[in-house]
Amino acid sequence: MWRPSTALALLLFGTAGCRSAGPYGYAAQYTATSDETSAASGAREYDPVMYAREAEAWRKTRSVLFGVVTSRAPGPGGAAYLTLKVRKLETRNLCSNANDEDTCRVTVSDRDFGVVHELGKLRPDDDMGEHSIGVGSLVRAVGIFGEDVDPADGAPIMRASFYRHWPRYFYVTRSSADLMRQ
Numbered sequence: 628m629w630r631p632s633t634a635l636a637l638l639l640f641g642t643a644g645c646r647s648a649g650p651y652g653y654a655a656q657y658t659a660t661s662d663e664t665s666a667a668s669g670a671r672e673y674d675p676v677m678y679a680r681e682a683e684a685w686r687k688t689r690s691v692l693f694g695v696v697t698s699r700a701p702g703p704g705g706a707a708y709l710t711l712k713v714r715k716l717e718t719r720n721l722c723s724n725a726n727d728e729d730t731c732r733v734t735v736s737d738r739d740f741g742v743v744h745e746l747g748k749l750r751p752d753d754d755m756g757e758h759s760i761g762v763g764s765l766v767r768a769v770g771i772f773g774e775d776v777d778p779a780d781g782a783p784i785m786r787a788s789f790y791r792h793w794p795r796y797f798y799v800t801r802s803s804a805d806l807m808r809q
Contacts, residue, residue: 651797652733655720666769666789667691675713675741678772678783686772690785693735694743696764702746707754709746710777711766712739714800721799733798735765744777745770747787763795 652658659667673692678685694711702708714735723730745768753760760766770787777784 651793652720653729653731655722655728655731657716657720657733660791663767663769663789663791670769673713673743675743682772682783686774689769689771689788691767691769692743692785693765693767694745695735695739696760696762696766697742699761705748706746707749707760708744709760709766710782711743711745711768713741713743714739714765717801721801721803732803733765733793734803735798735800737800737802742780742782744782744784745787745790746784747790753792758794758797760792761795765793765798767791 650660670689670691673690692711693714693716694709695714696709697712698710700708717734717736720731720734722728722732745766747768747770749760752758767790768785768787769789770785772783772785775784776782
């Protein structure tokens with residue numbers, strides 16, 4: 628016999644398993660936001676070796692990459708000019724407690740794979756405030772590389788059409804594996 632109390636219990640049980648990974652991706656597997664999935668659709672994962680070999684071909688398509696911010700400066704037209712050390716996304720996030728996804732953090736490689744500069748507009752909360760983008764932040768950027776390079780280091784410059792940001796301490800590198808679980 629179907630009772631309203633049974634229906635309510637099923638509804639509560641069903642929604643308990645449905646939760647968002649939140650803006651910082653607290654989940655055992657990397658979880659892209661819907662905007663991120665849209666922005667990255669058709670973009671190719673940045674490969675610094677292949678970019679150096681075929682820069683012209685890479686400039687014709689959108690690229691996507693993860694990078695740790697090593698410097699931030701004002702760019703033209705109110706944009707931010709970020710210097711990023713490129714990192715690889717790990718296949719699984721590290722978690723402090725295997726039974727609690729809220730303890731999981733987006734995980735990237737310890738080693739960097741080159742330098743890229745990103746030029747783009749920041750959202751107000753990422754521009755200023757407690758969790759703003761700064762040295763040590765992690766950024767996933769989607770954009771197009773231009774023909775210009777940074778005058779100081781010769782690294783390519785990406786004009787970002789989309790980014791996602793994790794403040795310092797809201798993500799981990801693979802070196803945290805001895806303190807966290809996969």
